[in-house]
Amino acid sequence: MTSDRTDSARHYWYGDGSERSRSIAVLEALRGFRAAESAQRRRSQISLGLGENDILAMRYLLRANEEGRSVGPKELAHYLGITSASITVLLDRLEKADRIRREPSPFDRRALIIVPAVPTDEIAIATLGEVREELIQVIEALSPDDAELVIRFLAEMREALDQIDNHAYANEEHR
Amino acid sequence: MTSDRTDSARHYWYGDGSERSRSIAVLEALRGFRAAESAQRRRSQISLGLGENDILAMRYLLRANEEGRSVGPKELAHYLGITSASITVLLDRLEKADRIRREPSPFDRRALIIVPAVPTDEIAIATLGEVREELIQVIEALSPDDAELVIRFLAEMREALDQIDNHAYANEEHR
DNA sequence: GACGCATGCCTAGTTCATCTAGTAACGAGG
DNA sequence: CCTCGTTACTAGATGAACTAGGCATGCGTC
Numbered sequence: 001m002t003s004d005r006t007d008s009a010r011h012y013w014y015g016d017g018s019e020r021s022r023s024i025a026v027l028e029a030l031r032g033f034r035a036a037e038s039a040q041r042r043r044s045q046i047s048l049g050l051g052e053n054d055i056l057a058m059r060y061l062l063r064a065n066e067e068g069r070s071v072g073p074k075e076l077a078h079y080l081g082i083t084s085a086s087i088t089v090l091l092d093r094l095e096k097a098d099r100i101r102r103e104p105s106p107f108d109r110r111a112l113i114i115v116p117a118v119p120t121d122e123i124a125i126a127t128l129g130e131v132r133e134e135l136i137q138v139i140e141a142l143s144p145d146d147a148e149l150v151i152r153f154l155a156e157m158r159e160a161l162d163q164i165d166n167h168a169y170a171n172e173e174h175r
Numbered sequence: 176m177t178s179d180r181t182d183s184a185r186h187y188w189y190g191d192g193s194e195r196s197r198s199i200a201v202l203e204a205l206r207g208f209r210a211a212e213s214a215q216r217r218r219s220q221i222s223l224g225l226g227e228n229d230i231l232a233m234r235y236l237l238r239a240n241e242e243g244r245s246v247g248p249k250e251l252a253h254y255l256g257i258t259s260a261s262i263t264v265l266l267d268r269l270e271k272a273d274r275i276r277r278e279p280s281p282f283d284r285r286a287l288i289i290v291p292a293v294p295t296d297e298i299a300i301a302t303l304g305e306v307r308e309e310l311i312q313v314i315e316a317l318s319p320d321d322a323e324l325v326i327r328f329l330a331e332m333r334e335a336l337d338q339i340d341n342h343a344y345a346n347e348e349h350r
Numbered sequence: 351g352a353c354g355c356a357t358g359c360c361t362a363g364t365t366c367a368t369c370t371a372g373t374a375a376c377g378a379g380g
Numbered sequence: 381c382c383t384c385g386t387t388a389c390t391a392g393a394t395g396a397a398c399t400a401g402g403c404a405t406g407c408g409t410c
Binding site: 020022023025026027029030031032033034035036037038039040041042043052056059060079080081082132134135136137138139140141142144146147149150151153154155156157158159160161162163164 | 205207212235316338
C-alpha cells in the first residue's frame with residue numbers, strides 16, 4: 001500500500017494570485033467556519049440532547065425513507081464514518097428515544113433495516129434545531145443566484161468527500 | 176447489496192421559493208458538507224495523530240504569531256469553545272509533541288503565552304494535511320469571483336457564529 | 351505594607367462517544 | 381455437512397471533553 005500521499009504539490013505559501021492559493025483560501029474559509037460552528041455548538045451545550053451524529057443519522061434515514069430506500073446499520077455506519085460497534089450504540093440511543101425502529105430485513109435474516117419512527121418534518125426540526133436569526137440574516141443577504149452557487153458548491157464538495165474513501169456505497173458518476 | 180445511490184434529488188418538502196426556504200437549503204448544504212467532512216476525517220483516521228482541536232489550535236496560534244500577536248490559554252480556549260481545564264490538557268499534548276512552548280507572560284506573572292514551536296509552513300501542512308486532489312478540483316472549477324463570494328460568505332457566517340455568544344474576543348483577522 | 355477579591359492556569363475525578371477485539375447467527379459454496 | 385465471509389451485537393479500554401476546586405499572582409483599598 002502506498003501510504004505516502006503527502007508528497008503531492010506542496011507549494012508553500014500563498015500570496016500570489018494562483019489557482020492554488022485561491023483553493024487554499026477557500027479551504028481556510030471552510031475550516032474557519034467549521035471551527036466557529038463547533039465552538040458555538042459547544043458553548044450552547046447542544047440543546048436537544050441529540051448528539052451531532054444522531055442528527056446526521058436521522059437526516060440520512062429520513063431522506064432515504066422519502067426516496068423509498070431502506071438503510072441498514074452497516075450503510076449508516078459507513079456514512080457516518082464510525083465502526084459497527086459505535087453504530088449499535090447509536091441505534092440503541094435512537095431506538096430508546098423512539099426515533100427509529102429496528103426491523104428484520106426481509107432478504108437477509110442477519111440484517112436489519114432501520115425505520116425512522118418520526119414524521120419527515122422532523123428533518124426540518126433537526127436541521128433548524130438551534131438556528132439563530134444571525135445566520136439567517138447572513139444567508140438572506142445573498143442574492144438567489146449566489147445562494148444557488150453556494151449550495152451547489154457545498155454539494156459538490158460533499159460528493160468529492162464521499163468519493164475519497166467510499167467505494168462501497170457511492171457509485172461514482174462524477175456528478 | 177448494490178443499493179442505488181440517490182444522487183441529487185434535492186427536492187425539499189418546503190419547496191416554495193421563499194427566502195426562508197432558500198436559507199434552509201443553504202443550511203442543509205452546510206450541514207451535509209460537514210457530515211461528509213467529519214465522516215471522511217474519521218475514515219482516514221486523522222493522519223497526523225493530531226486531533227481536530229489540536230489542528231485548529233495550531234492554526235490559530237501560527238496565524239496570531241505571524242501577526243505579531245501573542246495568545247494565552249484563555250483566549251485559545253475561548254476560540255475553541257472549550258473550558259480552561261480542557262485547554263490545559265490540550266496544551267500538554269501539544270507541548271509534549273514539541274509543537275508549542277509555554278512561556279511566562281512578560282506582563283502578568285500568572286499568565287502564559289503560547290509560542291508555536293514549528294515553522295509557519297506548518298499552517299499549510301495543517302490546512303492541506305489531508306486535502307485530496309478531488310477537493311481542489313471542485314474549488315478550482317469556481318471562477319475567481321465565485322471563489323471570492325464563497326470565501327466572503329463563509330467568513331460572514333463565521334463572524335455571525337462568533338457573535339452569538341462571544342462578546343469578549345472580538346479580534347478580527349480577516350484578510 | 352497587609353487584607354480581600356478577582357484572575358489565570360492547573361489538578362482530580364467523572365462522563366460520554368468512540369475504538370478494538372471477540373462472539374453468535376446467518377448466507378454462499380465446496 | 382464444513383468452512384469462510386458477513387452482519388449485528390457485547391465487553392472493556394481509550395481519549396477528550398466536562399465540573400469542581402486549588403494555588404499563585406495581580407490589583408484595589410485601608
